[in-house]
Amino acid sequence: MSKEIFEALKGIELASGVPGDVLIEKIKSGILKAVKRDYPDTENVRIDLDPNTETFEMAILKTVVDGEPNDPANEISLDEARTRDPSIAVGQQLEIILDPSAFGRVAASSAKQSIRSDIKQFERDRLVAQYQDKEHEIVSATVQKVEPGTGNAIITIDKDEVYFPRVEQIPGEVIRAGDIIKVYVVGVVNPDKKPSVKVSRTHKDFVKRLFEIEVPEIYDGTVEIKAISREAGLRSKIAVASKNPDVDAIGACIGPKRSRISAVMEQLGGEKIDLISYSEDDAEFIAKSLAPAEVVSVEILEGEKKSCTVIVPENQLSLAIGNKGQNAKLAARLTGYKIDIIPLGKKEE
Numbered sequence: 001m002s003k004e005i006f007e008a009l010k011g012i013e014l015a016s017g018v019p020g021d022v023l024i025e026k027i028k029s030g031i032l033k034a035v036k037r038d039y040p041d042t043e044n045v046r047i048d049l050d051p052n053t054e055t056f057e058m059a060i061l062k063t064v065v066d067g068e069p070n071d072p073a074n075e076i077s078l079d080e081a082r083t084r085d086p087s088i089a090v091g092q093q094l095e096i097i098l099d100p101s102a103f104g105r106v107a108a109s110s111a112k113q114s115i116r117s118d119i120k121q122f123e124r125d126r127l128v129a130q131y132q133d134k135e136h137e138i139v140s141a142t143v144q145k146v147e148p149g150t151g152n153a154i155i156t157i158d159k160d161e162v163y164f165p166r167v168e169q170i171p172g173e174v175i176r177a178g179d180i181i182k183v184y185v186v187g188v189v190n191p192d193k194k195p196s197v198k199v200s201r202t203h204k205d206f207v208k209r210l211f212e213i214e215v216p217e218i219y220d221g222t223v224e225i226k227a228i229s230r231e232a233g234l235r236s237k238i239a240v241a242s243k244n245p246d247v248d249a250i251g252a253c254i255g256p257k258r259s260r261i262s263a264v265m266e267q268l269g270g271e272k273i274d275l276i277s278y279s280e281d282d283a284e285f286i287a288k289s290l291a292p293a294e295v296v297s298v299e300i301l302e303g304e305k306k307s308c309t310v311i312v313p314e315n316q317l318s319l320a321i322g323n324k325g326q327n328a329k330l331a332a333r334l335t336g337y338k339i340d341i342i343p344l345g346k347k348e349e
Contacts, residue, residue, distance in 0.1 A: 006054050024049055026122065031058065035098070041073035046095065059095040066090050124195055127160070127188065131197050134185045138209045141199070143179040155183070160197070168200040171233035173269045182267060184209060202232035210267055211238070214260040217252040224249075226278040229333035233271055237289060237330045239278040250275045276334065286310065286339065289331035293320035296344055307338040314343040 028047045035045050035058060044061035062069075062076040069075030081094045088094055134157075141155040141162070151166035153175060164183070175181060183199040184206035190196065200206060208225050217223040222244050230236040242249040253275050254261045261273060274292070279285040283298040286308055296311040312320045320341050321328050332339050 006051060006056070020051060022122065024051065035060075039073065041071075043074050044093070056100060058098045058100065060098060061093045061095055064088055064090050064092050064094055127195050127197070130158070130160075131185060131188050135187045136185065136205065136209075138182050138184055138206065138213065139199075141181055141183050143175050143177050143181060145177050146175060155181070155199070157183075157197070157199075162197045162199055164199055168198075168202055170201050170269050170271070173201075173233070182210075202230075204228045204230040204236070207236050207238065207264065207268065207273075210264045211253060211260075214263050215253050215255070217242075217247060217249075222247050223252050227334050229330045231326055231330060233269065235272040235274065235326060235330060236268075237274045237276055237334045239276045239285070239289070239334055241278040250277060274330075282335070282337070283308070286331065286335050286337055289334045290320050290327065290339075290341075293327065295320070305338065306336055307340070309340045309342060311342055311344055314345050317341065317343045 028049055031047055031049075032045060035047075036042070039045075039060060042060050046057075046059045046061060048055070048057045050056075062074055062081075064078055064081045065075045066078055069077055076094055076096075078088075078090055081088050084096070085094060139157055141157045141164075143164075144154045144156055144161065146153045151169065153164040153166075153169070155162050155164045169175065181201070183201055184203050186198040186200050186203060188195050189198050205228070207230060208228055211225065212218045215223065218225060218240075223240055223242050225238060226241050227239040228236065238253070240249040240253055242252070252260075255263075261275070265271060265273060276285075276288050276291060279288065283300055286298045287295040287310070290310065290312070293312055293316045295316075296313060298311075299309045301307045301309065310320070319327070322330075328339055328341060
């Protein structure tokens, strides 16, 4: 049993990354449960486990009493105690060394099962605690393998293997084993049972965090990202505003020689980005959100649902709507309005 425990200890430490001293305590707890199973009424048990010397010792401690013991599980008579230690006296504790092999297969199995359960709980707690700190942040990950048929991947973040499904990868991008990529930590899924880390490169906040990394004015709060809408791999629209009248929000995001926006687009595989100047005036904001199309007018319609009618020049209609309606959809998501786009000629009719 001793050899098995130290072999298991090494294997668990390497596989899980759990510190050795924590594992030792978990193993001691598991062994204690096994001892209690064979000695249910025993109150004092000593367990020494030293991975450095690979020595394992356990003992039951009994108090020496004068006469017959009232509690044989925890007391021993002086006469019997002196057969083991001639110098012992009443009131002292006698250690009765236990042979680990005496527990047999059942005790060993009980200890292992308890250890396994404790380690799983430790892993759950560690994973939740570690990734709660990383939640809503961008981290670097290494691609371990990619399934040829599905494109689903396994990546590692701080030695933890994380499932990275194709649906969370940017459409059209190709990742390979060995690649180092940036991913957005959405959060920990199912933390109370079998927790797993959800990561994404399609989430709209992935773009937001990339801009925070590249644009100091966003990081320090001078420029604020007010809203984002995204079709991953195709186009994103980002509404920005400056709290300092001397700082141009869009210019800060573009950067000198387009260096900042180019760095973000490179991370996104060339995804197009429309930077929109945010406005508190809904009609003005809607008009700007349809860029690069020009807008003649915006009419906010009355009613509980936020909707509007936008008039554009006839030669701007297809641009305003975009390929497969993409531009209009992104503008609607950005502003929160249902947008009905009408060409100027039709409005006049």
